Amino acid sequence: VSQSIEDLYQRFGPVVYRRARKLLGDDQAAWDALQEVFIRALRGREAFRGDASPTTWLYRITTNYCFNVLRDHGRRTAKLRDHHAAAVPMVAPDDPELRVSLLQLIDQLPPELCEIAVYSYIDRMTQDEIAAVVGVSPRTVGNRLQEFLERARALWASRTEAAQ
Amino acid sequence: MSSPCLSDFALDRLVTDEPDATSERAHVAGCAACAARLDALRREADAFRADARLPPLVARTEQAVASVSSPRRRRIRRWASASVTALAAAAALLLLWTRPPPPELRAKGGLQLDVFCKRPSGRVEQLLLSGSAAAGDALRFAVATPLDGFVAVLSVDAAGAVSSYAPDAPALAPIAAGPSRALDGSVELDETVGRERLIALVCKERLPTARVVEAVRAELDRVHGDAEHLDVARATPGCTSTTFWLTKLPRS
Numbered sequence: 532v533s534q535s536i537e538d539l540y541q542r543f544g545p546v547v548y549r550r551a552r553k554l555l556g557d558d559q560a561a562w563d564a565l566q567e568v569f570i571r572a573l574r575g576r577e578a579f580r581g582d583a584s585p586t587t588w589l590y591r592i593t594t595n596y597c598f599n600v601l602r603d604h605g606r607r608t609a610k611l612r613d614h615h616a617a618a619v620p621m622v623a624p625d626d627p628e629l630r631v632s633l634l635q636l637i638d639q640l641p642p643e644l645c646e647i648a649v650y651s652y653i654d655r656m657t658q659d660e661i662a663a664v665v666g667v668s669p670r671t672v673g674n675r676l677q678e679f680l681e682r683a684r685a686l687w688a689s690r691t692e693a694a695q
Numbered sequence: 696m697s698s699p700c701l702s703d704f705a706l707d708r709l710v711t712d713e714p715d716a717t718s719e720r721a722h723v724a725g726c727a728a729c730a731a732r733l734d735a736l737r738r739e740a741d742a743f744r745a746d747a748r749l750p751p752l753v754a755r756t757e758q759a760v761a762s763v764s765s766p767r768r769r770r771i772r773r774w775a776s777a778s779v780t781a782l783a784a785a786a787a788l789l790l791l792w793t794r795p796p797p798p799e800l801r802a803k804g805g806l807q808l809d810v811f812c813k814r815p816s817g818r819v820e821q822l823l824l825s826g827s828a829a830a831g832d833a834l835r836f837a838v839a840t841p842l843d844g845f846v847a848v849l850s851v852d853a854a855g856a857v858s859s860y861a862p863d864a865p866a867l868a869p870i871a872a873g874p875s876r877a878l879d880g881s882v883e884l885d886e887t888v889g890r891e892r893l894i895a896l897v898c899k900e901r902l903p904t905a906r907v908v909e910a911v912r913a914e915l916d917r918v919h920g921d922a923e924h925l926d927v928a929r930a931t932p933g934c935t936s937t938t939f940w941l942t943k944l945p946r947s
Contacts, residue, residue: 536760536823538820540752540753541744543711544743544749545739545740545743546710546711549736549739562748562752565752566752566755566756566759569756570759570760584708584713584715584716585713586704586707586711586713587708590704590707654704655702655703656702656704660705664704
């Protein structure tokens with residue numbers, strides 16, 4: 532078993548690690564995430580379907596785990612929030628009206644919308660790729676992205692109003 | 696017009712060497728930008744693999760999923776004495792199984808199928824996530840069940856053939872509720888490559904193996920040979936089931 536676990540780390544570890552580092556914005560946090568992601572994957576492997584690739588499956592587990600970490604950190608202390616806010620990537624960074632930190636959204640919008648937004652805006656995945664990872668149709672991906680944009684813009688507008 | 700560059704997600708499927716990432720491979724072969732990005736990702740991957748923090752992490756993960764189980768030792772001896780494969784293969788599997796399969800994997804009490812693969816080199820490993828094996832590899836199975844019953848492991852291969860991998864007997868084998876236990880016998884994979892659905896069934900009654908195989912075959916016909924949509928519960932009422940998807944590769 533240990534040999535197999537080592538094989539898993541050798542094969543998929545680099546991808547999981549890089550993804551965790553990208554979302555968490557912190558090297559040590561990414562190493563901490565690795566073990567949790569692999570344990571979750573092994574515990575939940577009954578849920579793994581052969582029609583998904585292992586990489587696809589691990590992408591999703593890593594994304595959701597990192598969301599949890601960001602959410603917990605954000606709730607814990609303002610200091611951590613500030614630290615992560617500086618490092619965590621921006622969602623929709625190309626849209627000057629909607630430069631929103633993932634951390635700002637994570638408690639404000641439903642996780643299924645944030646997840647798809649991350650795949651689209653941070654990972655630059657195609658709608659077909661997102662559909663494969665999330666297990667929904669490309670049409671649903673498009674709808675959720677649209678909903679994300681509308682709700683994020685509304686959130687952004689209300690914050691701007693409050694600041695004025 | 697050339698197609699747009701691949702996302703890191705698509706390139707990651709090459710980093711992890713996924714066998715079905717053929718379109719990604721073809722794109723990279725003709726795209727200098729993607730080839731350069733893939734090289735960079737592979738260099739990062741090599742650096743990760745060489746990182747001194749990795750071995751302790753593997754050890755901690757192993758610790759997190761391992762435990763000592765004395766009943767397992769009894770099972771191992773029984774299984775070894777009933778070995779139907781070469782002694783060397785049994786010894787290799789014994790070595791593997793003296794470290795029991797992860798208890799957390801079955802802590803919630805659902806039916807679970809563990810698949811072990813012996814490569815022609817003699818190396819034995821548990822198939823975890825990737826679930827790929829080649830023609831000529833030998834598979835053995837272990838099943839954990841929350842209820843007493845009678846067990847079988849069936850295969851629906853890429854060509855739509857339904858067969859029983861275990862037990863090699865006219866009727867399903869009795870199995871007691873509890874953690875994962877090895878089933879007698881092994882099966883050598885044939886040359887039919889592609890996705891193969893392995894189904895572990897635990898039934899309340901000791902059904903004839905042929906009847907169960909025939910029921911699954913009929914259900915496969917009903918769904919026009921689409922193994923993914925095969926409804927095992929419909930085919931085998933009174934039984935619980937779980938699936939393991941295997942990618943069967945050509946003989947290496």
